[in-house]
Amino acid sequence: MIEIKNLWKTFGDKSVLKGIDLKIEKGKVFAIIGPSGTGKSTLLRCLNVLERADKGSIVLGDKEIDFTKMSKSDIQTLRMHMAMVFQNSNLYRNKTAVENVIEPLITVRKMNKGEALQIADELLAKVGMSHKKNAYPETLSGGEKQRVGIARAMAVNADVILLDEPTSALDPELVNEVLDVIKDLAKQHTTMLIVTHEMRFAREVADEIVFMENGNIVEQATPDIFFTNPQTERAKSFIQAKVDDIYDTDFDKIIERRYMNSYKWKDLKTLDIDKDIYPMWVADMEFKSSPAIQRQMQERVEAGIFGYETLTPKYFKVISEWLENRHSYKVDASEILFCADTMIGISTYIQAASEVSDEVMLLTPVYGNFFSTITGCGRNVLECPLIEKEGRFTISLELMEEKVSEKTKILLLCNPQNPTGTVWTKDELKDISLFCKKHGMTLISDEVHYEFIFNQAQHTVAASIAEEVGVMAATVISPGKSFNVPMLSGASLIIKDQKMRDKISAIMENLKYPFAHAFVEGVTIAAYTKSVEWLEAVKYYIQENKRIFKEYFETHFPQLKVVNSDSTYVMWVDCSGLNMSDAELEKFWRDDCKLILSHGSEFGTGYSQYRRFNVACSKLKLEEILERILKQMQKNKLI
Numbered sequence: 001m002i003e004i005k006n007l008w009k010t011f012g013d014k015s016v017l018k019g020i021d022l023k024i025e026k027g028k029v030f031a032i033i034g035p036s037g038t039g040k041s042t043l044l045r046c047l048n049v050l051e052r053a054d055k056g057s058i059v060l061g062d063k064e065i066d067f068t069k070m071s072k073s074d075i076q077t078l079r080m081h082m083a084m085v086f087q088n089s090n091l092y093r094n095k096t097a098v099e100n101v102i103e104p105l106i107t108v109r110k111m112n113k114g115e116a117l118q119i120a121d122e123l124l125a126k127v128g129m130s131h132k133k134n135a136y137p138e139t140l141s142g143g144e145k146q147r148v149g150i151a152r153a154m155a156v157n158a159d160v161i162l163l164d165e166p167t168s169a170l171d172p173e174l175v176n177e178v179l180d181v182i183k184d185l186a187k188q189h190t191t192m193l194i195v196t197h198e199m200r201f202a203r204e205v206a207d208e209i210v211f212m213e214n215g216n217i218v219e220q221a222t223p224d225i226f227f228t229n230p231q232t233e234r235a236k237s238f239i240q241a242k243v244d245d246i247y248d249t250d251f252d253k254i255i256e257r258r259y260m261n262s263y264k265w266k267d268l269k270t271l272d273i274d275k276d277i278y279p280m281w282v283a284d285m286e287f288k289s290s291p292a293i294q295r296q297m298q299e300r301v302e303a304g305i306f307g308y309e310t311l312t313p314k315y316f317k318v319i320s321e322w323l324e325n326r327h328s329y330k331v332d333a334s335e336i337l338f339c340a341d342t343m344i345g346i347s348t349y350i351q352a353a354s355e356v357s358d359e360v361m362l363l364t365p366v367y368g369n370f371f372s373t374i375t376g377c378g379r380n381v382l383e384c385p386l387i388e389k390e391g392r393f394t395i396s397l398e399l400m401e402e403k404v405s406e407k408t409k410i411l412l413l414c415n416p417q418n419p420t421g422t423v424w425t426k427d428e429l430k431d432i433s434l435f436c437k438k439h440g441m442t443l444i445s446d447e448v449h450y451e452f453i454f455n456q457a458q459h460t461v462a463a464s465i466a467e468e469v470g471v472m473a474a475t476v477i478s479p480g481k482s483f484n485v486p487m488l489s490g491a492s493l494i495i496k497d498q499k500m501r502d503k504i505s506a507i508m509e510n511l512k513y514p515f516a517h518a519f520v521e522g523v524t525i526a527a528y529t530k531s532v533e534w535l536e537a538v539k540y541y542i543q544e545n546k547r548i549f550k551e552y553f554e555t556h557f558p559q560l561k562v563v564n565s566d567s568t569y570v571m572w573v574d575c576s577g578l579n580m581s582d583a584e585l586e587k588f589w590r591d592d593c594k595l596i597l598s599h600g601s602e603f604g605t606g607y608s609q610y611r612r613f614n615v616a617c618s619k620l621k622l623e624e625i626l627e628r629i630l631k632q633m634q635k636n637k638l639i
């Protein structure tokens with residue numbers, strides 16, 4: 001236990017800390033929150049002696065150090081007990097990642113270089129940075145630098161790690177990777193004092209919330225108590241302001257969709273149907289969309305006029321910037337064709353790039369509507385199964401070679417793959433592209449799930465690799481999945497080949513495609529320019545749901561195998577371990593567990609024993625569903 005007693009700090013005539021008392025118990029995580037300028041960072045800086053406190057002391061075991069009378073060795077002792085992670089990582093610019101980490105091992109812990117290197121390797125592995133150990137800070141992203149900074153703080157082997165707004169200087173899309181590392185440390189019972197403005201994270205990771213205002217600790221409680229039942233008016237209004245102002249993202253809240261026109265809920269509309277039945281099939285989320293999108297919609301509705309509309313250059317510019325900034329894919333705005341939805345984009349491409357009776361290859365299991373779209377265009381589906389390797393679905397070039405014929409003209413890829421959650425690596429994409437090249441095929445890649453990438457997997461636009469090897473490729477994207485607006489946005493079909501683009505434009509012109517409905521442009525721009533924080537928050541929530549789902553299955557019913565998924569909010573589960581017939585299995589899920597799931601056979605031949613679960617729902621609901629399954633497993637004597 002470390003105890004801070006009556007800590008004061010004044011700058012000029014302004015008291016920033018006014019007598020802070022705090023007991024830091026070993027193995028606990030303290031999240032220090034509160035409005036800006038209330039002394040949170042100063043508190044950490046005083047503990048690490050980056051600022052000299054004016055009054056107060058700290059008790060470390062049986063030693064009490066008075067902040068006003070510190071010797072050099074007291075400062076050294078304090079810094080050995082408290083290691084700091086800064087907002088801007090503060091790495092040495094002339095040292096590589098590993099050199100930054102060995103620095104405290106050599107200077108503070110007096111290790112020799114060999115020993116230090118070994119420990120530094122272990123620490124870099126812990127923060128997922130082994131692959132960049134020899135990189136210099138300037139070549140690392142903000143999130144990577146922060147991870148190295150955390151490894152360096154761990155190297156001190158301090159009793160407490162102090163983290164001062166570790167994500168505030170990061171682009172929103174890099175925040176989660178750093179929060180994940182901190183979460184892992186928390187799980188290993190690392191004692192931490194974290195100044196943060198990430199309320200969702202604080203709630204999830206902290207054992208204690210320390211709410212500061214105006215230089216004082218106003219309230220201290222467990223997250224459950226603090227966030228649901230704050231004791232002071234100040235804490236109440238702080239929490240309220242955060243919820244309203246960051247995002248309307250109470251993803252825990254259950255939204256009643258039963259009586260809306262939701263496709264997912266359509267069979268559950270009638271009043272007499274069993275209220276317990278829960279739909280986990282169609283891939284949309286049980287969450288409201290971002291506040292920016294809601295606001296945009298309200299403004300557009302208020303205009304009250306909804307005649308024919310066309311899209312402006314800004315629409316295409318925003319999409320091309322999004323692709324370049326988030327997915328490193330450079331696209332000229334003129335290479336983007338608007339289509340009303342993803343499947344229309346895909347079917348138009350199939351019609352332009354193949355003839356009736358040609359084959360389109362699908363790597364199965366894959367999104368069910370691909371099958372009907374291909375046959376609807378008068379083409380034939382050529383199924384080629386993926387193979388499962390260590391719980392991950394991947395391609396088999398041998399099988400692809402076995403299946404392909406001269407009638408196979410297109411490979412329709414799903415990247416990342418719905419339902420398996422495979423995020424195709426650059427190497428796999430290269431193999432796929434070379435395969436297409438060898439057989440004179442073109443590639444069309446459906447990337448609508450491209451924002452939901454987890455576990456440090458990296459999404460690569462398939463066309464970027466195909467184009468490198470000289471294969472004609474098209475990409476379909478849309479904000480529909482990412483921002484939960486499939487009925488409000490349009491999709492983009494991106495093709496670099498001018499001839500093919502002209503051919504497709506001609507088909508689209510015939511179908512009156514210059515028109516987009518009144519919400520498309522505003523919603524797309526609000527999504528891509530004003531909803532990134534919301535997207536990161538929803539991703540964070542989904543990632544947690546995926547973890548809970550997988551761990552629960554592994555712990556309670558390991559005979560149901562949940563595939564290792566690095567993307568999407570759907571989980572692909574092999575139920576063959578239950579040894580049931582297809583009919584028995586359906587009865588179990590539908591009648592006993594009362595769940596509507598996506599049936600495996602929608603995704604290809606041979607998958608009737610699989611089910612796809614959509615976990616983009618309230619965590620509370622998910623936990624209830626998991627318990628429900630457990631009860632039914634027990635009742636049916638399956639475990």
Ligand SMILES: Cc1ncc(COP(=O)(O)O)c(C=O)c1O
Pocket residue numbers: 283341342343344367414418446448449478480486491
């Ligand atoms: C891979 C994939 N592509 C396309 C779609 C449908 O997208 P849209 O509504 O834009 O047609 C889905 C919907 O689940 C999907 O999973």
